[in-house]
Amino acid sequence: MRGRLDRRGRGAPRRDGDRRAETTVVTPAVPFQVRREGWSRLLVHPQAERVLPLLRLWCLGRLPPARPLFGGRGGVAVYDIDDGPAVVLRPYRRGGWLARFNRDLYFGLRPRPFREVRVTETLRQRGVPTIEVLGGAVRWVGPGIYRGAVLSTYVVGAVNLWHYLCSASAEERGRVCARAARATRRLHDAGAVHPDLNLQNYLVCKRRGDVEVLIIDCDRVALRRVTARDRRAAFARLRRSIRRLDPQSAVVTLECVEALRRVAEPEEE
Numbered sequence: 001m002r003g004r005l006d007r008r009g010r011g012a013p014r015r016d017g018d019r020r021a022e023t024t025v026v027t028p029a030v031p032f033q034v035r036r037e038g039w040s041r042l043l044v045h046p047q048a049e050r051v052l053p054l055l056r057l058w059c060l061g062r063l064p065p066a067r068p069l070f071g072g073r074g075g076v077a078v079y080d081i082d083d084g085p086a087v088v089l090r091p092y093r094r095g096g097w098l099a100r101f102n103r104d105l106y107f108g109l110r111p112r113p114f115r116e117v118r119v120t121e122t123l124r125q126r127g128v129p130t131i132e133v134l135g136g137a138v139r140w141v142g143p144g145i146y147r148g149a150v151l152s153t154y155v156v157g158a159v160n161l162w163h164y165l166c167s168a169s170a171e172e173r174g175r176v177c178a179r180a181a182r183a184t185r186r187l188h189d190a191g192a193v194h195p196d197l198n199l200q201n202y203l204v205c206k207r208r209g210d211v212e213v214l215i216i217d218c219d220r221v222a223l224r225r226v227t228a229r230d231r232r233a234a235f236a237r238l239r240r241s242i243r244r245l246d247p248q249s250a251v252v253t254l255e256c257v258e259a260l261r262r263v264a265e266p267e268e269e
Contacts, residue, residue: 032117032135043114044135045121050083051151055137058089058149073099078154086154087134092147104147111138113148116219119192120152123221126190129183129214131155131203150219161202161213165251174255176204179213181262184234187215188226189267195220197234198241228266235264 035042035052040059044052057063066077066089073093080086092113094102106112113136120133132153138146161180165173180202187194194201196217203214238260246252 032114032121034114039140041111041114041138041140042135043117043137045133048134050081051087051134054079054081054087054089055135055149055151058091058137059139063089088152088154089149090152091149105141106146106148107144109144111136111146111148112219113138113150116150116217119221119223120218122223123187123190123192123215123218126192128187128190128192129212130218131214131216155203155205155214158203158205158214160200161204162199162245164204165199165256170253170255173251173253174259176211176213177256177259178262179204179211181260183213183215184263185265188231188234188263191223191226193222193224193226193230194218194234195222195237197237199238199245200241226267231266232264235261238263 031046032043033046035044037056037059040056042052042055042059044055054063063077064079066079069076069078069088073095075091075093076088078086078088091104092106093099093104117133117136120130123130124132134151134153136148136150138148140146161176164176168176183202184194184197194215201215201217203216205212205214239257242252242257
């Protein structure tokens, strides 16, 4: 099914040679449950109702004490809840120059946090290494104006790829970058394009004695056919991220760049 096109043409099919890329509708196999509570909307995995009290407290601005996680746009924290492992609550925050005037207000009738929850779960079901999302919340402050947050399972000891590279040995940096490239290729092979790929949108964690790389921040991921141009653009975005974070090439080695270059290679037959 083709996605609707807005006035700016976002979501429109693109040409790559004679091939077209079509945006598809997000349809995770597990339907999340929507709860309407006054001016709040809660989206929760059917097996994660234990997180409802925390989402309600976020909507009310009465969050309990938590352990902050540094990085990103701020506000992310780990919360211990009853009857299960700890969770991470990430409020939606603006970035760039817009954050100087608008810190956390978003506009539209289709909240981005809910789309991120559904897209992330869809990717996970397709075999893409990503986090386990549990739900999201939206607090309407006016017609078409809202604040939002996403809740996910806490991955103990995980850091973003950039922070990991800063403390790893040169040999280990190349190895983990190869894992990041492999995760990105799995994303593309699953029919998804991440328009915000950078070194801080990968999460690195150690599980069962091995290093695993997860792709995060999937609110703008498009589910559609991935073209060769999309793969090249993904690598170009990673190169720009490297130049911005490591302008002196003190951390990211040539081996890292060559490992990440696999993102741009054509799909394997």
